Amino acid sequence: MFDSRHIRTFHEVVSTGSYSAAARALGYTQPAITQQMKALERDAGVPLFARAGRGLRLTEAGEALARHAEQILGSLSAAQQQLGALARLRAGRVRVCAFPSANATLIPPAMAGLLADHPGVRVELMEAEPPESLQRLLRGECDIALAFSYPGAPGEVPEELVEIPLMEDQLTILLPVGHPLARRHAVRLADLAEERWIAGCPRCRANLLTICADAGFDPDVVFTTDDNLAVQSLVAAGVGIALMPALVLAFMCHAKVTGRLVEPHQFRRVSAYVLREHLRVPATALVVEELKRAAASRVGC
Structure with a gap:
């Protein structure tokens, strides 16, 4: 497994033609560049550079890696931009599975509030009654399930799920x-x-x-x-x-x-359910908050 920092340094060495030039461009010392390239060669299992007088030339393996390095770095940059957008709630997709009356009453105001402040977040809506909606959540087919339960009725919540009560x-x-x-x-x-x-x-x-x-x-x-x-x-x-x-x-x-x-x-009690780790996903947590607001606005109606 290659270290992305080493790939970035390798690309700079290839672009500038020497360790010293790469060190100046990246703000490193030349020994630091040398150590990174030795580490990259250990990971590759073959030499990447050969001395040519006082300069460097790429080996066949080095030429192969150089052809991929720019694409690798471009993909990493695109991934960082996309993850940054998701973290800042400028983008994201949340799949919600709800029962019919929740789809008709809680979902519309929640989505209106979501799109007003975060138009880049997209929601996919599907419909199922409980307990099927909870099973879909456990199978990974949705990110949030809206379900209801009746007092005294059997039916424990699976330990993988977190229940967020919305309303009675x-x-x-x-x-x-x-x-x-x-x-x-x-x-x-x-x-x-x-x-x-x-x-x-x-x-x-x-x-x-x-x-x-x-x-x-x-x-x-x-x-x-x-x-x-x-x-x-x-x-x-x-x-x-x-x-x-x-x-x-x-x-x-x-x-x-x-x-x-x-x-x-x-x-009956209406709740939102999510997988425990999904509460850390910004877009999912945001949709849950909008659902809580939508439910609170209906209390007493």
């Missing part, structure tokens, strides 16, 4: 606007025991079954989908009611559907 997202009941309970500010779960239900993703369905059991009934689940827009359409059509997070209310598109708080209050 209150759960609501989606009802047709003509439903008798739609006139209330909040709805007791026990009053919904005779309703038909539309369930969401596996994690959300498991939570629905748990809290309904705590309220004393087993919900009649007639339809299951993790498509939030489909859930709204199904509720509007009178197929059933649904337990949905408040984030979904931000993009409610049906005038025939309304959301009401649940009593007793229920919520």
Whole structure:
């Protein structure tokens, strides 16, 4: 493995024609140049220079290295410039995997804030429900995963990951606007025991079954989908009611559907997850901070 300093010194010796000239150009002593070239020859395993009278000439190996040296130094310079840009947040790419309602509510303001101050940072967005989003993070397919969890639900965070809590997202009941309970500010779960239900993703369905059991009934689940827009359409059509997070209310598109708080209050915790070492990557840490700000702005909405 060649030392880049030795390659740089070798290039200067070749360019100037002598150790002494290279020493003057680089601000070194001539013995320092000699020692570096001896070290480079040891690494190469062959002589690079041969004496020609009082001057130097390149051996065949030296000529081969000289052909590559400029390209090597150019690549190193380009790498240093790119790494400097990444460190100064003038460039960078961050891959975010989030669940649908976070993509629709937390991601847009976070990205707007990011681009306002750091337009060179690029974000790639993908979509997955937990725990698949966390598995993608562990597989290296994304840099940040947004996921949610319910109180008391099983599911430990892998030790390789760091959890950054963002917010508590209150759960609501989606009802047709003509439903008798739609006139209330909040709805007791026990009053919904005779309703038909539309369930969401596996994690959300498991939570629905748990809290309904705590309220004393087993919900009649007639339809299951993790498509939030489909859930709204199904509720509007009178197929059933649904337990949905408040984030979904931000993009409610049906005038025939309304959301009401649940009593007793229920919520899910929304967090960002990153690999521990990735928190040291400037662009990743910046996106996490923007997500925290976006989530804080929604608290109490």
